[in-house]
Amino acid sequence: MTKTILTYCNDCERFNNHAILFLKKYAGHFFRHEEYSVVECMGCNTISFLQILRRTKRSKPVHFNYPDEDAQPSVYNFLPDKFQSSLPRKIRGFYNEVISAFETNSPILSGVGLRTLVEAVCNDQSISGRNLAQKIQGLHNGRFISKSELPILDKLRIIGNDSVHKMKGLSMYKLELALGIINHVLISIYVLPKVNDKLKID
Numbered sequence: 001m002t003k004t005i006l007t008y009c010n011d012c013e014r015f016n017n018h019a020i021l022f023l024k025k026y027a028g029h030f031f032r033h034e035e036y037s038v039v040e041c042m043g044c045n046t047i048s049f050l051q052i053l054r055r056t057k058r059s060k061p062v063h064f065n066y067p068d069e070d071a072q073p074s075v076y077n078f079l080p081d082k083f084q085s086s087l088p089r090k091i092r093g094f095y096n097e098v099i100s101a102f103e104t105n106s107p108i109l110s111g112v113g114l115r116t117l118v119e120a121v122c123n124d125q126s127i128s129g130r131n132l133a134q135k136i137q138g139l140h141n142g143r144f145i146s147k148s149e150l151p152i153l154d155k156l157r158i159i160g161n162d163s164v165h166k167m168k169g170l171s172m173y174k175l176e177l178a179l180g181i182i183n184h185v186l187i188s189i190y191v192l193p194k195v196n197d198k199l200k201i202d
Contacts, residue, residue, distance in 0.1 A: 005039065007065060008063065008065055009043060009048075012041060012044050016041050016044075017042045018039035018041050018050070019042060020037050020039055021047075022037055024036045024037070034054075035051070036049070036051055037050045038050075049065070050064070050065055051066070076179065077179070078102075078183075083191050086190050091117070091121065091124060095117060098110065098113035098179070107175060114159065114175070115132070115157055115160020116160065118132065118156050118157065121139070122135035122139060125142070125144060133154060136154055136157060137150070139153070145185055145188070149185060152178070152181045153181065155178070156178050159175075159178065
């Protein structure tokens with residue numbers, strides 16, 4: 001019978017039972033009891049590496065699950081300066097504030113900043129609507145964003161709302177994925193038209 005262990009799943013973002021596929025115990029120096037195992041989440045079937053450390057047999061175990069999506073990437077994929085220079089002054093200011101939030105590893109401020117950036121783009125493009133959800137739909141209706149980008153931008157709206165009202169932030173890893181979508185939208189709306197103007201043939 002396969003042995004199981006209750007530990008945190010980074011994909012499910014909660015504690016789940018995991019099947020132990022491989023286990024190696026080791027007597028260390030600082031931590032007298034160390035366990036290394038390959039485990040499979042019984043909720044989502046994700047395979048991960050689990051490290052468990054104990055000072056003594058009776059001490060509370062410390063779990064480390066890898067890969068850890070909450071770990072901050074060493075370098076975020078911000079727009080290069082030459083692209084940022086194509087943004088309207090106000091939007092570039094918001095973008096710089098988003099950069100500051102990411103670089104200080106601030107998930108709540110990053111979420112709020114991304115939402116604010118989406119709304120700033122809507123306002124700059126004179127997209128009307130009673131709320132941001134309607135304005136995002138307006139971006140799609142005006143062909144500023146694609147059908148596949150529409151639900152993602154709407155999720156950014158929800159992320160920002162949760163950050164403000166529930167003081168709840170996503171992992172920096174997931175926020176970086178959202179940043180990538182924002183970058184793509186900014187390039188499509190502000191950068192590519194200027195590139196196209198420069199490539200006009202007389």
